[in-house]
Amino acid sequence: MKQIPQLFLLLILLIAISSGAPGRDGNTKRFNSAPRLAQFDDPYSDFRNAHYSNAGLLSERDEIKLGTQLHREVTKKYDLTDAGLDRVDRLGQRCARASLRPGLIYKFHVIQGRQINGFSIPGGHVYVTTALVQLANDNELGAVLCHEVGHIVARHSLKTLKKSKEYDDIANSLGEITGVAGSIAHDLGVTLGQMLGAGMLTIHSRDEEREADFLGVREMPGAGLDPQGMITMFQKLQRIEERESDLLGSLFSDHPDAQERIDNTRYEIARMRKGR
Numbered sequence: 483m484k485q486i487p488q489l490f491l492l493l494i495l496l497i498a499i500s501s502g503a504p505g506r507d508g509n510t511k512r513f514n515s516a517p518r519l520a521q522f523d524d525p526y527s528d529f530r531n532a533h534y535s536n537a538g539l540l541s542e543r544d545e546i547k548l549g550t551q552l553h554r555e556v557t558k559k560y561d562l563t564d565a566g567l568d569r570v571d572r573l574g575q576r577c578a579r580a581s582l583r584p585g586l587i588y589k590f591h592v593i594q595g596r597q598i599n600g601f602s603i604p605g606g607h608v609y610v611t612t613a614l615v616q617l618a619n620d621n622e623l624g625a626v627l628c629h630e631v632g633h634i635v636a637r638h639s640l641k642t643l644k645k646s647k648e649y650d651d652i653a654n655s656l657g658e659i660t661g662v663a664g665s666i667a668h669d670l671g672v673t674l675g676q677m678l679g680a681g682m683l684t685i686h687s688r689d690e691e692r693e694a695d696f697l698g699v700r701e702m703p704g705a706g707l708d709p710q711g712m713i714t715m716f717q718k719l720q721r722i723e724e725r726e727s728d729l730l731g732s733l734f735s736d737h738p739d740a741q742e743r744i745d746n747t748r749y750e751i752a753r754m755r756k757g758r
């Protein structure tokens with residue numbers, strides 16, 4: 483009988499120690515246990531307080547030069563068309579203005595192709611295929627464009643470039659380029675063409691896709707778009723994935739799977755409705 487109060491005391495002592503012990507971030511567990519649970523449920527907790535800039539990466543000026551060079555390589559690889567371009571540009575510019583990087587000049591392009599795809603490169607160039615333009619209504623197309631603008635806001639391709647072995651050469655060449663002609667531009671073009679061909683600057687990690695989804699869905703209301711369009715877009719892609727997955731380009735074929743993206747988008751829309 484004597485042991486029970488002792489055990490009870492020991493238990494109280496253990497609870498007191500554990501609740502008063504500093505957590506990993508120096509706060510007590512008692513204070514951060516609730517937010518930690520919330521963060522576990524929040525697929526976008528890593529991105530909520532992010533600030534974006536070119537610090538530590540190419541300067542914006544060089545980023546724009548890089549974009550010009552890369553765009554030349556894109557035009558060699560793909561057929562650009564005016565079909566649907568007005569609509570894409572109108573929706574895309576709305577995403578750009580509502581984004582966290584509204585000062586950059588964005589250029590939207592349509593690529594002729596039966597694959598459903600979209601991608602972006604540094605410096606504000608965004609591409610979607612005619613197949614995607616035809617498949618999507620305005621809110622859905624806007625969702626893809628806002629997602630692509632999100633990659634540009636978060637400088638994902640610039641971060642990838644920074645880690646590449648070609649980075650120093652490219653950065654030096656960009657510093658020396660004054661126009662688009664000349665041997666430096668030619669050599670740079672060859673390098674960039676190879677990188678583009680390998681998908682180095684246009685295929686992103688799972689986390690980067692998640693971040694672009696987050697930035698994209700957050701841009702949509704400000705762009706006058708219904709964020710539900712992101713969900714119905716993913717649903718359309720999900721159906722195509724089941725039937726004719728060869729029609730899906732890199733934007734949709736890899737990482738995170740459509741159902742996860744739908745769930746995350748639903749979560750975020752609910753959160754936005756609560757004004758958070």
Ligand SMILES: [Zn+2]
Pocket residue numbers: 629630633686690691694733
């Ligand atoms: Zn993406």
